[in-house]
Each structure stands twice: as C-alpha cells, then as structure tokens.
Amino acid sequence: DLRPEVTVSTELGYRYLHPRWQLDVSYFTAQLDDMVSVFAKDPNQPTLRQYNNLYSFRVWGWTSDVVIKLAPEWTLNASYMYVRYTGGVEEDYKPARDRVVIRLAHWRERGLSGQLTFNYPAVGQGFTNAYGWNTYLNLVYRMDARSRWNLRIDNLFNVRTEMARWVPGGRRSVWFTYQRDW
Incomplete structure (x- = not known):
C-alpha cells in the first residue's frame, strides 16, 4: 500500500572555461514527496523490514567550484556546497x-x-x-x-x-x- 516516491528536481548552472582555470557555479532544488523509509522490525531478524511513506520535503542549495591548472599534470581545486532542507526531515x-x-x-x-x-x-x-x-x-x-x-x-x-x-x-x-x- 505504499505510494510511489515523486521527485521533481531543477538545476541551473554556469561554467566558464579558460586555458589555465575554470569556474562552475550552480543552484539546485528538489521537491521530494511520499519518501519511503525502511525500518528494521526486529534487531534479531535483520531481513524483516517495514516500509513506510514518511513525508515530503525540499532540498535546495548552491555549489561553486574553481579549478586552477598549476602545471601540465597538476591541478588545484576548491569547492563549496551550501545545502538546506525544509519540510518534515x-x-x-x-x-x-x-x-x-x-x-x-x-x-x-x-x-x-x-x-x-x-x-x-x-x-x-x-x-x-x-x-x-x-x-x-x-x-x-x-x-x-x-x-x-x-x-x-x-x-x-x-x-x-x-x-x-x-x-x-x-x-x-x-x-x-x-x-x-x-
């Protein structure tokens, strides 16, 4: 009697390429409805599971990534990801x-x-x-x-x-x- 999980995701991004470096930035959002979770019913019987629809929630955030070419075989990369959750998580x-x-x-x-x-x-x-x-x-x-x-x-x-x-x-x-x- 489980309802199927439904996910609607969107990502918008921008990439700038230069011979010595590159920049990537993106914004993302995902709406997740009727999430299914698995619970162990009895710790002594690990194969006995219970599946439930839990709740709906939204995940959103942004990422940035910079790659610098130090030499022909060497790169230095720095990234940051910001993520937030709303809803019943x-x-x-x-x-x-x-x-x-x-x-x-x-x-x-x-x-x-x-x-x-x-x-x-x-x-x-x-x-x-x-x-x-x-x-x-x-x-x-x-x-x-x-x-x-x-x-x-x-x-x-x-x-x-x-x-x-x-x-x-x-x-x-x-x-x-x-x-x-x-």
Whole structure:
C-alpha cells in the first residue's frame, strides 16, 4: 500500500572555461514527496523490514567550484556546497549541510597519478559535524590503458568525527585494489 516516491528536481548552472582555470557555479532544488523509509522490525531478524511513506520535503542549495591548472599534470581545486532542507526531515537523517573540498591532483596517462583531498565537514549528520578536516590520499599506478593499481588512505590524519548522534567514527581505512577494464 505504499505510494510511489515523486521527485521533481531543477538545476541551473554556469561554467566558464579558460586555458589555465575554470569556474562552475550552480543552484539546485528538489521537491521530494511520499519518501519511503525502511525500518528494521526486529534487531534479531535483520531481513524483516517495514516500509513506510514518511513525508515530503525540499532540498535546495548552491555549489561553486574553481579549478586552477598549476602545471601540465597538476591541478588545484576548491569547492563549496551550501545545502538546506525544509519540510518534515528528521534532524538525524540530514546529511552534511555545508561542505568545503580542497584537492591537489596529479594526473598522467601512464605511471603514477594521485590526489590529496581535504574535506570539511567530513560528516555532518543530525546535530553533529566533523571536528576537523577529513583528508584522504589516493594513488593510482597505470601500467597500461586498461590496468591499474589503486591505493587509498581515508582519514589520513585520523581526525575524530561523529558519524551520527553519540556514534563515534574517525578511524583510518586503507584500500589497496587492482582494476582491469575489459
């Protein structure tokens, strides 16, 4: 007896391209009606779920992004996102409302590429936000056009964060993968 979710979204943007830099700005809005949420009915039976239509709400905000080409293989990127929620959104379900991202990246067709990214707030859910910048390092070694090794270290400086109300987070994670495109 669930009503289907209905989403109406609009985004308006502008992009300016220059040989050494680019600027992107956008405004977005989304009206979400009859949102469906999933709840566990019994913690001892994780496959037993209850689905409910919750409420309607609106998400709106704007983004800005500047990319500067420092050298042929190096770029510096700075971004900001402002997001607000109106309507019946429960406080603990709101994702991060504002976000700043700074990224230094090096890219090569073959060989070693990588990026160092600073992200704040790392997490912003409910009444909590990150206590500092979440920083991650991503290194990619491309052997050929189809094969690459990836190393990613999240929370490089081990910044303490709150994942949700009273739930601690902030542990470092390391991923090492091999990828081959067919």
